[in-house]
Amino acid sequence: MPLIGDVGEDALIALFSPRLPTTTSALLGPGDDAAVLSLKGDLVVSSDVLVQDRHFRREWSTAADVGYRAAMQNLADIDAMGAVPVALQVTLAVPPSTDVEWVLEFADGLREACEPLGVGVIGGDISGSREISVSITALGETRGRTPVRRSGARINNVVAVSGPLGAAMAGFHQLENGLRIDSESIDLFLRPQPRIGAGVEACDARATAMMDISDGLVTDLARLALASGIGIAIESARVPIHPSVARVAGQVVASPLDWALTGGEDHHLLATFPPRTELPGGWVPIGLVTREHEGVEVDGKVPTRWGWDHFPRA
């Protein structure tokens, strides 16, 4: 297989484009100056950048894993507004010394994440660089729903999460330490599996505030509390923990709860609902919005451990 630097930009795009998923909402797809999309309702848009050796490592992730994860975490952001994802724009910066095959498999990963949801890749750009970075902009439509913001949580609302937490951290811990205790959690770190659609269901159940849990439950609870100007108290015993977490943590003398509270990267959702709401399937209540303070308490105490920062201090 040739290297990217040997084939040129136009030839690379010609190889790459046929592997991308398509969407019936596209009036015009890749290949022109811009794509054109017909939307039902308002546009909901979110972007993430993933950088080699910060958000992924080539030793751990195949190119398809990188594409899959990049797509899925952006789709989760659209779902977190109660909107329906429709399409992605993808830009890729990649060293000319990279195999063309890497770029084609990256497209395969995008397709594996998007195709089951009817989401297409409608455009983007590709360039040389010294390290791989991927930037994805996800485009969604409101379909008449009012987007659910972070700022709408109200006193006595129920706080809930859309899925079991900690698996991505259990997977990351194994990869970081060269362990192979549990393959499920490694897979979930490399290819997060948020339940896309859980956010739309929460919106329809009148969620008052919602967000994607990307940097760890405690960190993201604090962000939601700050945006809403309220306090949140959760009970740790009610936090759903992915079964793989105990399998891994038990072997390495770590706390499964710590991983579920601070791990991040699972990309399940966090939301608040009015009192006595019947939560949609898969949503688990973990606490309440309090009036007592602005911030987060876990079992009545202010937590001391937090989640990810993409500019960690040295």
Added chain:
Amino acid sequence: MPLIGDVGEDALIALFSPRLPTTTSALLGPGDDAAVLSLKGDLVVSSDVLVQDRHFRREWSTAADVGYRAAMQNLADIDAMGAVPVALQVTLAVPPSTDVEWVLEFADGLREACEPLGVGVIGGDISGSREISVSITALGETRGRTPVRRSGARINNVVAVSGPLGAAMAGFHQLENGLRIDSESIDLFLRPQPRIGAGVEACDARATAMMDISDGLVTDLARLALASGIGIAIESARVPIHPSVARVAGQVVASPLDWALTGGEDHHLLATFPPRTELPGGWVPIGLVTREHEGVEVDGKVPTRWGWDHFPRA
């Protein structure tokens, strides 16, 4: 001024966001999982990635120049469809050792390009990296117009460009060779000045095909000819050349025409119009769509020099 790695992601975003331009079309701007935009008509969307030492050099471009150029070349892509740009999503990957000031001035450049057009930055992401890369997704609206594609050129159409070419190349040549002959062309290389709106005017004048000239006139004429399945013949004497080109080329024994034909990066537009169309103001006819061959002829000959490739062979 502190370094990015010293302040953390949330603090950096809090400093950065107030400098960004806003748009009245945003129902929800930065700060949530996604932004929400109300569009008039269909969505038109385009993305570009700019990588340090490939698309810009920190020795040549201030941070504001990088932001300005990144914004403007994306806005030109929306205009090239005959659509109206509304908003940008911006992702930035930047080394933690970079001054916070660089990032804030980058935001200033985005604002200087966008604000006069009413375009806002409605969201994005920021991460650490080893080199600076900027990915921009421009979002536009059709406002009831039919987007003008590259594929609609027809036999006997008039081929025209929306502004004088070659200035960016004249600026690039000076910077590359440590010369300071003409500051206007250097400025135009660092901050391209396409006439945003020229594309909408061309659309209203029934342009049959249109595109942004980003990689050089001859290269982009060839792309349009290929997409439309036709041939194009231009007369070099009719190609408008920016006055700064002669000032620079005269001093360095280069051909002004070569720079105008192959230079790229001016971000003016190329379009085809039906015969006898009265061209909108600023559009200059340079040739015709022929039936004789598929490809480009300049003064009756196939040109041998082309434009940019972002994966140049070693």
